[in-house]
Amino acid sequence: MQMNRSWKAAILLLAVSFLARPIYCEDGAAAQRWAIRGGKIVTVTKGAVEGGVLLVSDGRIEKIIAAPASDWKPPKGYQLIDASGRWIVPGFVELHSHIAGGDLNDMVYSVNPGFRTLDNIMPRNALLKRALAGGVTTALFIPGSGTNMGGFGTLIKTAGKDLSEMLIRFPGALKIAQGGNPERRGGDLGYSRVGMNWLIRNALKEGQLYTKAWDAWEADKTKKKPVKNPRLEMFRGLFHKEYPVVVHTQGYHLILSTLRILHDEMGLWVVIDHGTFDGFELAPEVAKRGIQVMNGPREFRWDNRRGGFRGLAYEWYRGGIKTVGVNTDAPVVPAEELVYQAAMAVRLGLKEDVALAGITIHAARALGMEKRIGSLEAGKDADIVIWTGDPLDPRQSVVLTMVNGKIAYDTSKEPQRF
Amino acid sequence: MRLKMYQDQDNRERGRARIVRLLLPALLAFLSPAVAADGEVVAYRAGKIIRSAGEAAAAGILIVRDGKIEDVLAAGAKPPEGVKVVELPGAVVLPGLVNPLSGISQVNFTSGPGRASQSNSSPSDGRKAVGLSSLNLKHEVYRRLGRTGYTTFAVVPNDTRGLIAGQASVIRPALGKEKEPGELVLEKSAYLLLGFSSGKAWYDAGLRYLKKAVDDILKEKAAKKKAEEDARKKAEEAKKKASQPSTGEKKPAPAPPAAKPAAAKPPAKPKIPDPLVQLFKGEKKAFVRVTSPAALAHFFAFFDKLPIKFQFVLVTGPQPPEIVEMLIERKKQITAVILEPRMGRIPETSIYVNTARLFLRSGMPVAFVPLRDTIDGHREIFFQLAAMVKSGVLPHEALAGVTSVPADIVGLGAKVGSLKKGGLANFACYDRDPLSGTARLLSVYVEGRKVFEDDPSTGKLSGEAIR
Amino acid sequence: MTSRMRDHRMPALLLSLVLSAFFCASLGAEEAREKEKKSVVQAVVGATVLPVSGPMVRRGTVTWKDGKILEVAAELAAPEGARVHDAKGLYVCPGFVAVVAMGVGIETSSGNIGNGLDPWDRELTIALANGITTMQVLPAPFFGGFGQDGPLYGGSNSAVIKLTKGNLGEMLVKEPALNYFSLPTRQLELNYFLLRERFKQAKAYLAKRAEAREKKATPPKLSSSLKLYVAVLENTRPTIFSPVNNHEVKIVLSLSREYGFDAVLNEPKDAWMMAADLAAANVPVLVKSRGPDFDFNTTGPLFEKGQMAPVRRPAAFSRAGCQVSILPYRRGISLSGLAGRDLATLHVDAAFAVRGGMSNEDALKAITLNPARTLRVDDRLGSLEKGKDADLLILSGHPLDYRSFVLKAFINGKLYYDREKSRIYREIPLTGDK
Known part of the structure; x- marks a missing residue:
């Protein structure tokens, strides 16, 4: 009886998946022109479009036709992807990822501004593939938090045949860890927070002086050419606010020093990339400075005082960070579960649209990439994920992931990864 | 700058102290009402006397004879002729404090009774152990007991963590002349202390010990009943026999022969009664220590199954309101509660609740024991009580919690815990309301003898000097 | 509150407020419980009822009395004098049943579990607040075993408990609930050989005992080391194995067939390949719906060749006709801050199974009726049927919706959790129903 029913269910499921499977030309990679039709296009920035058409060409979103005619046919050269009944969502942006390649904590020195994750990246590694199945298309691959300054991270797409195709920007951001994990070492300098703060301030001051010296040289304000120091070279972009510093900072007192040292004193472009425990108590101060918070991987706090x-x-949002996003700290939480982190934020009080924007457009803006990624708008990178339904609902899964206009994951071709 | 000022003051005081030290022997000889001669009557005229917790404090004169309180007179009254008058100007006189459950007789006993971790110890049977047996007069702790303001201690024997921890003996501080520990004892076996924790071992042991005691009693009862029945039958038969031949005769008093068979059973030797059996018979007081909420739930689940119940004093940790509520429902079984003066917590939160207050509001008597079962711990009791008062315990309740209530629950309410006529002259003098938190303990008297004096001119605690 | 009141009296005032609020709440609960004792009929009306054993009932009513369900029907008016819980627009389903849990509702796990229960445990309240009304708990060594070189380890000290907060009397449902074996991974063959030898001895013993009984002689003595194996063969309760590969699964299947006991497979990694065999052998499986986390092996292949993504496994078993119970992502309640990764979101773990292809109905069954069956308590628990225990939840949305919260949880017909009165989710607003 039970067997019978489950067989029926299986057949039904097969039938449904056959009918609803995306249809496109095998030779899609060459064409790189797609017309995704039907479904609900969640642009994030400009609302949702039901039953529209999304045109992709040359790796970018060409345009969104909100109300195509009933006999609308894809223009010549465009492969049709039938997404009726699906949700079409921008690829998610992960601001705290360690999974594009290992070996991220070199813990001999406490500050390592010369370190970079760029050379560690392994394109198409297993965990990135799973991230694609969770709809994650962009990741900031940063050093670990074993030391106070882990080095410079790399902003990549999660798919691509090699690094050149994956790379969005290097340096993506500087990683600073202000407390917690770097405290694990015993006895040497930086063992406590006074030491750590000195180390961070000292290194940044050095970088600031170096930057100023070069700025003066380049503005012809000095005749003495500064000596090139490869260790400090990447600080120049940091102090010119070409890329942010993502800070492993959590709890009230650590975030206080983040605000004081990194933002107020050094004038850096700061992104708070943990922000957990009671850090949200500082939300108004953080909001005042326009700092983005990507909360995670801890999504809740057991409040002893209130039981x-x-x-x-949700608390960050309530405190004034209207753009709050979440992260996974992958692999602490698997990379593919980024949207599940957002779902949990919703369960714990955040509004759904806020949660979704937090891992798309707001995350993109936190990296200064809002013009390229983070929403479904004409001209942006074609990082498009087709879901069976609301991506926040764990019952829905990814059907197809497209990165830079190329299909990177497709459940009609391979078994579901997540 | 400020520091220097203090140093100067310090030096001045030190100088003064030197002078005093030189004069000390003379001073002692002059002052010493410390050792009152037998039969001597002493009148203590004090600024305030609190005869018993809850009574209004008033200036008065305490008349002590033979270590007992003969009378308490109003301040204006004239002390009897020829009586030695000791002036305690401005002093607040309290009944000596009573600790109903202490392990202070053991040198390494540091954790408070309500906090003792039970989970790691095995449920042992110490029913025969008596607190008295663990006393060692050679240790100075007994002489120092008096410098705490406490004058009565119910001490439990060595293994205080077993399921049957043993019997508590009530002692007073040593005066320094005792030869035998027994001289300190007011009551050799005041109560039996039981402890209970959750876990299989405790259950099994509980079944083994308590059930057995109950079974013994039931058996005894059944045997007695049977004996009575037999006697009654015999008597009836005898009556029948007697009534058959001659109906007109007077009854030949059937009671004595009926009582005889029971009494006739010759007790081979004077049997020491099993304290556990005594407990169930209501002949012995019981203190039951259960600390965690889970253990309480298990204890009562077990207790409710016993066919015979006993009343007991519950020794427990600070509990959240829901547990207190559950305990208050059991007023029939729980006669009083012993707590440490600290706050309980509502589970899942760090919202603190004054457990003692909840018990007191429901009419349950509460006795307080110090947080640390050490000399210093006892000295600090009023700091903690002051905190309790701050969060809702009334001052007289706090005072009663260290005087009359513990005295009553160890069964010595007539002797200690208040300044009653005929009671022991155990009292402590403070320089102001002890609950003010800044009060200084001036002197302590045990049975009319001064065991401690804090000499304000020297700052020296002279507890050991004056015996 | 005016600023004038912000003086030193504030703490005391606050405390008294808190206290009085607490008392009101708890007295209310007490009163309610008192009422329930007097066998009043209670009814939930107007809800979308998911009885699990049958189809969904819209605008349904569930009535119960003395802790047992009287009726589940659509548009049924509550009987006269019944205490009615209006659940219009809300969902009602049986309380969730968690298998192989630990650390919840237990103060000490030495010896048997029933004597170490803690009805006041904080984690218990949190699990209950997330819909778990019944739980099967095992002692810690089951999970760690003794490492790869350790001895063959097994036992029976496990229990099925209900999360009746503050009520020790109704907590224990069944103990021992099952037998379990934890096999060291090294020298697996040897260990299974030993296992089989033991079963042989146990079987011989049972034969002897039966013989003795027939002759009405005293039964032979049972050595303590053989007790567990005899218990397995007596099959009064199921036996859990945790096979690490399919070879082991086969051994377990053959043992179970040969000695006629009911085996349960705990997290059989690749056993979906032989799901049909398991279904035919009627062997229930306990599976997770999500993969292992914290995997720093960032370079390995996606899955081992031929492996299936964890999210698809429950559906694979279910399709083959296996009795699937979904394991929580973690065994207990964790307050470390990682959301949705412990017992508090068992229903979301079921939702992940739906993601992998299971139907909503089967997924809900996999956290209610199936585990109840596996634990052999389905005569009382696991679905809303007449005569079963009134263990039910009123939820703000569909039980598998990640946003749904339990509003009220009843166990044995009594209210043990009320979201409005509990502190646990007071700071979290309810999000709208989809």
């Missing part, structure tokens, strides 16, 4: 759960992203 209950507090949703951290």
Whole structure:
């Protein structure tokens, strides 16, 4: 009886998946022109479009036709992807990822501004493939938090045949860890927070002086050419706010020093990339400075004083960070579960649209990439994910992931990865 | 700058102290009402006397004879002729404090009774152990007991963590002349202390010990009943026999022969009664220590199954309101509660609740024991009580919690815990309301003898000097 | 509150407020419980009822009395005098059943579990607040075993408990609930050989005992080391194995067939390949719906060749006709801050199974009726049927919706959790129903 029913269910499921499977030309890679039709296009920035058409060409979103005619046919050269009944969502942006290649904690020195993750990247590694199945198309691959300054991270797409295709920007951001993990070492300098703060301030001051010296030289304000120092070279972009510093900072007192040292004193472009525990108590101060918070991987706090759960992203939002996003700290939480982190933020109080924007457009803006990624708009990178339904609902899964207009994951060709 | 000022003051005081030290022997000889001669009557005229917790404090004169309180007179009254008058100007006189459950007789006993971790110890049977047996007069702790303001201690024997921890003996501080520990004892076996924790071992042991005691009693009862029945039958038969031949005769008093068979059973030797059996018979007091909420739930689940119940004093940690509520429902079984003066916590939160207050509001008597079962711990009791008062315990309740209530629950309410006529002259003098938090303990008297004096001119704690 | 009141009296005032609020709440609960004792009929009306054993009932009513369900029907008016819980627009389903849990509702796990239960445990309240009304708990060594070189380890000290907060009397449902074996991974063959030898001895013993019984002689003595194996063969309760590969699964299947006991497979990694065999052998499986986390092997292949993504495994078993119970992502309640990764989101773990292809109905069954069957308590628990225990939840949305919260949880017909009165989710607003 039970067997019978489950067989029926299986047949039904097969039938449904056959009918609804995306249809496109095998030779899609060459064409690189797609017309994704039907479904609900969640642009994130400009609302949702039901039953529209999304045109992709040359790796970019060409345009969105909100109300195509009933006999609309894809223009010549465009392969049709039928996404009726699906949700079409921009690829998610992960701001705290360690999974594009290992070996991220070199813990001999406490500050390592010369380190970079760029050379560690392994394109198409297993965990990135799983991230694609969770709809993650962009990741900031940063050093670990074993030391106070882990080095410079790399901003990549999660798919691509090699690094050149994956790379969005290097340096993506500087990684600073202000407390917690770097405290694990015993006895040497930086063992406590006074030492750590000195180390961070000292290194940044050095970088600031170096930057100023070069700025003066380049502006012809000095006749003495500064000596090139490869260790400090990447600080120049940092102090010119070409890329942010993503800070492993959590709890009230650590975030206080983040604000004081990194933002107020050094004038850096700061992104708070953990922000957990009671850090949200500082939300108004953080909001005042326009600093983005990507909360995670911890999404709740057990509040002893009140004897209950507090949703951290929700509390940041309530405190004034209207653009709050979440992260996974992958592999602490698997990379593919980024949207599940957002779902948990929703369960714990955040509004759904806020949660979705937090891992798309707001995350992109935190990296200064809002013009390229983070939403479905004409001219942006074609990082498009087709879901069976609302991506926040764990019952829905990815059907197809497209990165830079190329199909990177497709459940009609291979078994579901996540 | 400020520091220097203090140093100067310090030096001045030190100088003064030197002078005093030189004069000390003379001073002692002059002052010493410390050792009152037998039969001597002493009148203590004090600024305030609190005869018993809850009574209004008033200036008065305490008349002590033979270590007992003969009378308490109003301040204006004239002390009897020829009586030695000791002036305690401005002093607040309290009944000596009573600790109903202490392990202070053991040198290494540091954790408070309500906090003792039970989970790691095995449920042992110490029913025969008596607190008295663990006393070692050679240790100075007994002489130092008096410098705490406490004058009565119910001490439990060595293994205080077993399921049957043993019997508590009530002692007073040593005066320094005792030869035998027994001289300190007011009551050799005041109560039996039981402890209970959750876990299989405790359950099994509980079944083994308590159930057995109950079974023994039931058996005894059944045997007695049977004996009575037999006697009654015999008597009836005898009556029948007697009534058959001659109906007109007077009854030949059937009671004595009926009582005889029971009494006739010759007790081979004077049997020492099993304290556990005594407990169930209501002949012995019981203190039951259960700390965690889970252990309480298990204890009562077990207790409810016993066919015979006993009343007991519950020794427990600070509990959240829901547990207190559950305990208050059991007023029939729980006669009083012993707590440490600290706050309980509502589970899942760090919202603190004054457990003692909850018990007191429901009419349950509460006795307080110090947080640390050491000399210093006892000296600090009023700091903690002051905190309790701050969060809702009334001052007289706090005072009663260290005087009359513990005295009553160890069964010595007539002797200690208040300044009653005929009671022991155990009292402590403070320089102001002890609950003010800044009060200084001036002197302590045990049975009319001064065991401690804090000499304000020297700052020296002279507890050991004056015996 | 005016600023004038912000003086030193504030703490005391606050405390008294908190206290009085607490008392009101708890007295209310007490009163309610008192009422329930007097066998009043209670009814939930107007809800979308998911009885699990049958189809969904819209605008349904569930009535119960004395802790047992009376009726589940659509548009049924609550009987006269019944205490009615209006659940219009809400969902009602049986309480969730968690298998192989630990660390919840237990103060000490030495010896048997029933004597170490803690009805006041914080984690218990949190699990209950997330819909778990029944739980099967095992002692810690089951999970760690003794490492790869350790001895063959097994036992029976496990229990099925209900999360009746503050009520020790109704917590224990069944103990021992099952037998379990934890096999060291090294020298696996040897260990299974030993296992088989033991079963042989146990079988011989049972034969002897039966013989003795027939002759009405005293039964032979049972050595303590053989007790567990005899218990397995007596099959009064199921036996859990945790096979690491399919070879082991085969051994377990053959042992179970040969000695006629009911085996349960705990997290059989690749056993979906032989799901049909398991279904035919009627062997229930306990599976997770999500993969292992914290895997720093960032360079390995996606899955081992021929492996299936964890999210698809429950559906694979279910399709083959296996009795699937979904394991929580973690065994207990964790307050470390990682959301949705412990017992508090068992329903979301079921939702992940739906992602992998299971139907909503089967997924819900996999956290209610199936585990109840596996634990052999389905005569009382696991679905909303007449005569079963009134263990039910009123939820703000579909039980598998990640946003749904339990609003009320009843166990044995009594209210043990009320979201409005509990502190646990007071700071979290309810999000809208989809």
